Amino acid sequence: QVQLVESGGGLVQAGGSLRLSCAASGLTFSTYAMGWFRQAPGKEREFVAAISRDVANIYADSVKGRFTISRDNAKNTVYLQMNSLKPEDTANYFCAAGQFLFIRPKDYDYWGQGTQVTVSS
Numbered sequence: 001q002v003q004l005v006e007s008g009g010g011l012v013q014a015g016g017s018l019r020l021s022c023a024a025s026g027l028t029f030s031t032y033a034m035g036w037f038r039q040a041p042g043k044e045r046e047f048v049a050a051i052s053r054d055v056a057n058i059y060a061d062s063v064k065g066r067f068t069i070s071r072d073n074a075k076n077t078v079y080l081q082m083n084s085l086k087p088e089d090t091a092n093y094f095c096a097a098g099q100f101l102f103i104r105p106k107d108y109d110y111w112g113q114g115t116q117v118t119v120s121s
Contacts, residue, residue: 002026002110004095009115012085016119020080022095022112033101034071034078035108038091038117045094047103049080058101063089085119092116 008020022034035050049069051057057069068081078095093115096108 002097004097004110004112006093006095006112006115009093009117011118011120014085014087014119014121016085017081017083018085018117020082020093020095020115020117022078022080024076024078024095024097027097027110029076029097030073032097032109033099034069035096035098035102036069036078036080037094037096037105038089039094039114040091043091045105047105048093050101050103051078052101056101058103060103082117085117087119087121090117090119 003025005023012018033052036048037045038048039045047060049059049067051069051071066084071078095112097110098108
């Protein structure tokens with residue numbers, strides 16, 4: 001059974017930082033591209049960042065220069081370092097696994113349950 005488990009969310013003040021983690025099991029982690037998405041209540045799930053098996057990465061324009069995606073294949077874990085957080089970053093953040101560096105949620109094969117990030121003003 002494939003499982004992706006996110007952690008590291010919480011409540012922070014605007015301008016603060018958080019590091020999210022996603023631990024994967026039940027799949028050959030090093031062969032998958034990994035992505036981070038976020039979703040606020042009543043909104044569609046939106047792309048945040050993705051990293052390939054070769055450590056190439058892409059970011060949504062809204063988070064460039066503030067967020068950094070990385071992976072540790074020895075730990076089967078992908079990370080999202082979030083700096084200079086803004087209230088508009090408030091959302092449930094999801095980890096996903098796919099074959100390529102996709103930006104559409106429908107193109108990913110596996111999903112975690114999400115971790116909540118709330119940024120106060």
